[in-house]
Amino acid sequence: MRVLLAEDDEKLGxxxxxxxxxxGIKVEWVKNGSEIFEYAMYSEYDxxxxxxxxxxxxxxxxxxxxxxNGYEKAILMLTAKDSVEDRxxxxxxxxxxxxxxxxxxxxxMARLRALARRSTQRIQQDIIEVGGYSLNRTAxxxxxxxxxxxxxxxxxxxxxxxxxxxxxxxxxxVILDRIWGLETEVSSNNIDSYMKILRKKIEAGGxxxxxxxxxxxxxxxxxxxx
Numbered sequence: 466m467r468v469l470l471a472e473d474d475e476k477l478g479x480x481x482x483x484x485x486x487x488x489g490i491k492v493e494w495v496k497n498g499s500e501i502f503e504y505a506m507y508s509e510y511d512x513x514x515x516x517x518x519x520x521x522x523x524x525x526x527x528x529x530x531x532x533x534n535g536y537e538k539a540i541l542m543l544t545a546k547d548s549v550e551d552r553x554x555x556x557x558x559x560x561x562x563x564x565x566x567x568x569x570x571x572x573x574m575a576r577l578r579a580l581a582r583r584s585t586q587r588i589q590q591d592i593i594e595v596g597g598y599s600l601n602r603t604a605x606x607x608x609x610x611x612x613x614x615x616x617x618x619x620x621x622x623x624x625x626x627x628x629x630x631x632x633x634x635x636x637x638x639v640i641l642d643r644i645w646g647l648e649t650e651v652s653s654n655n656i657d658s659y660m661k662i663l664r665k666k667i668e669a670g671g672x673x674x675x676x677x678x679x680x681x682x683x684x685x686x687x688x689x690x691x
Contacts, residue, residue, distance in 0.1 A: 466489075466490045466491070466511045466512065466577070466581055467490070467491045467492075467493075467509065467510050467511050468485060468490055468491070468492050468493075468510060468511065468512050468513070468514055468577070469492075469493050469495070469501070469504055469505060469508070469510045469512075469513045469514070470482060470485070470492055470493070470494045470495070470514045471494075471495050471496075471498060471500075471501050471513070471514065471515045471516055471519060471524055471527070472494065472496065472514075472516045472519075472543065473496045473497065473498075473516060473518075473519050473520055474516070475496075477566075478494055478496065481514070481570075481573070482494050484570050484573075484574075488574060490577075493508070493510075496520075497519065497520050497521040498519030498520060498521040498522035498523055498524060498526070498527055499520075499521030499522045500521070501513070501515060501519075501522065501524065501527035501531075502522070502527055502530055502531060505527075505531055505536060505538075506531070506534065506536065510538060511538065511539065511581060512538065512539045512540070512541060512577055512580050512581065513528075513531075513538065513539070513540045513541070514541045514543060514573075514577075515527060515528055515540060515541070515542055515543065515560075516542075516543045516544065517542055517543065517544035517545075517546060517555070518544070518545075524542060524543075524544075525542070525554065525555060525558050526558075528540050528542065528555075528558045528559050528560055529558040529559055529642075531559065532558070532559030532643060533643070533644075533645070535622075539561045539562075539580040539581070540559060540560045540561050540562075541560065541561065541562045541563070541564060541576060541577065541580060542555045542560040542562070542563045542564070543564050543566060543568075544563070544564075544565060544566065545565065545566045546565075547565045557639075557642065559643070561580055562576050562579070562580060564576060591603045593628055595628055595631060595675075595686070595688055596675045596686070596688040597609060597610075598614070598667075598675075600624070600625065600628055602625060605618070605621050607621065607624065614666055614667070614669075615666070616663070616666065619644065619659060620659060620662065620663050620666070622643075622644050623640065623644060623659055623660070623663060624663060624667075624686075626640065626643055626644065627676065627684065627685065627686040628686060630685070630686070631685075631686045631687075631688060632685065632686070632687065632688070633685055634679045634682055634683050634684070634685045635683050635684055635685060636682055636683040637653050637656055637682070637683045637684075638683075639683070640656055640683065640684070641653075641656065660676060660678070660684055663676065664676045675687060675688060
């Protein structure tokens with residue numbers, strides 16, 4: 466397992482680095498949040514362990530920016546913030562898990578093992594069959610049988626997000642956050658326009674309308690049970 470550790474507390478960082486190495490984990494340690502994005506995007510890590518409060522760029526902001534740019538590897542947030550609102554903020558930013566300081570090292574290791582298992586499962590799920598369609602998340606290709614459905618990069622991202630949450634309502638603000646980021650000028654009307662085009666392309670595949678509008682909330686991918 467290879468881990469990127471982002472922690473500006475020298476004492477804690479040294480301890481975590483030492484313990485991870487003792488457990489056979491390869492570690493790269495950065496102490497400034499502004500380094501997180503470049504390290505994560507241009508090196509191969511199995512898991513990112515990000516401290517929430519970092520100089521340069523917070524771990525939370527780096528997490529959100531990585532997800533907005535299509536980063537799919539597991540991210541664990543470390544923080545002293547323990548309110549429900551803070552936990553929600555961390556998960557909404559794209560973190561897979563959340564560990565509150567102070568913590569036992571055994572719990573950190575258990576969470577890393579769990580995230581490693583989930584990452585393996587995600588790799589195995591790169592090609593997903595849903596509603597008569599085959600979604601190849603690695604090649605960014607959508608097919609209906611042997612027919613390829615031509616989607617723009619944004620359309621593919623939106624459909625992929627719906628597939629990952631099949632049967633569940635995905636609110637417009639979540640779509641906005643995950644695909645464009647909350648700071649964008651893209652509006653709900655823009656999202657509706659994308660959905661209209663996407664729905665038309667999906668329906669042209671001959672499998673009916675999979676994308677359902679939940680008025681006043683968002684959208685969901687609804688697949689009839691076999």
